[in-house]
Amino acid sequence: MNVEFQRWPEELAAHYRSCAYWIDQPLTRILDQQRQTRPAAPAIVCGERTLSYDALDRLSSNLAARLVAKGLGPGDTALVQLPNLAEFYIAFFALLKAGIAPVNALYSHRRHEMTAYARQIEPKLLIASRQHELFRTEDFIGSLQEMQDGALTVLLMDEADPASSLSHWIESAPEGVAPDYGPTPPGEVAFFQLSGGSTGTPKLIPRTHNDYDYSVRASAEICDLTPETRFLCALPAGHNFPLSSPGALGVFHAGGCVVLAPNPEPLACFELIRKHKVTMAGLVPSAVNLWLQAAPDHRNALESLKLLQVGGAHFPESHARLVPQILGCKLQQVFGMAEGLVNYTRLDDPDELVFTTQGRPISPDDEIKIVGEDGQPVPDGETGRLATRGPYTFRGYFRSPEHNADVFDEDGFYYSGDLVCRTGEGYLRVVGRVKDQINRGGEKIAAEEVESLLLLHPDVREAALVAIQDPALGEKSCAVIVSDNSCxxxxxxxxxxMSLGVADYKLPDRFSFADAIPLTAFGKPDKKKLRMDLAQKFTPAL
Ligand code: J2J
Known part of the structure; x- marks a missing residue:
């Protein structure tokens, strides 16, 4: 009946409960509390619309009741792809209320990614938008429907047919009384997060109510959120950072208001900040750079902004120092991952820690191991691979036993693929990574995924995707290709x-043709050497 997932060992689960990290309440309690205490307060600003907590609760209940009346409920999963609109949160809470576990795909995902997610979760429900290229016609919906033997319920934004119009399903409760329904038990899967990944197929991360709710509550406290908080959500709403660190859920937990922006474009965001007196925003470093460039002409618009969180990719110290200077607000560095562990610099930390580290873990029970090449812990100040387990760090990717065996040790520590070092104060500095991934302005690209798609081309004999430095995005991708066809x-x-339907951000920014891919002593592609060769090739001589 419940969605399967790898559980925490009993002993640790008991400990997490005894410390009240896990409070055995569903994530829907976030909305329940606000509906009771401040029903009329604004929860979401989306364009010209403002939704109160009462409205968010009522609309999500309408949708939940209709889904339940349709026969959907615990054990079922949903594939959701919505842009940054109020409907994202309405659907999120509706699915939680009905006990349906969604995957919230990014709006930039296309056929390749959506199909990969659908294959894994076998959804009974699709929620998407007619505005997205995939859903303008019936083709892709038809292929998903076929995968599910016709058992897929389809709800679309901007749909004329009321039977499958998301707005219609949200607007009113179903006729008659919906059968009793409710969220899945708090120890069970609430929804799936997306992994940045390093493997051929994008992996899914089961998140339980208990573990996610803890990360949200604790994050809201660390960031001092109150009912006065007005948070600008300019990153994709479903991403772990703007959803839970403390993100929209943290803001709802505190009774504040989420102001939605379609993307981090500075001028539109500055106008939203001015108009809605935004107090806090979260950005990836590449977006911060754009804000830093645009801000000097718009300082007045940013007066209400107290805190800027930056995370998702390497943020150079020199840029960190500019944030208070140019944007006139406090900086908080965030180093997190959809798999769990999140680190924050604290609001009362000395500037030097804030500028030079990526923070420390949320929880006293986040266990961190930093191991050297021999697998043994390294002393503070030395670089090693980050391994972690704790009350909100998952214990296994969905239906991926082989990959799980690679990234977890026998004690249940998850190896994130990041190279970090710990300062004497217990703060982490991210210094690199060992996972085969490109971090393109915070958007993660699994090298293997793109390589296997390239190899499907008849002229490609070998392919290796590697990161190249980029002043705007931090990193871009370059595909090194070995081909017998010289043309x-x-x-x-x-x-x-593109014909394979891969998301645009995964398309290699550059191509480089070679006679062979260099190999390491173990016979694996030597990506380090490739990165160095490409750095020389693409750096103009002085
Ligand atoms: C360097 N690399 C970082 C940082 C993440 C909060 C914030 C970010 C994410 C996120 C998140 C970094 N400096 N400050 O989920 O809740 C890289 C690391 C990490 C990977 C995780 C959150 N912050 N990274 O970015 O699942 O390599 O989550 O392992 O998308 O991003 O990516 P993701």
């Missing part, structure tokens, strides 16, 4: 990837 062109390969 092969980047455009053809790009078209090939």
């Amino acid at each position: 092969i062109k980047p455009l053809a390969l790009r078209r090939h990837l």
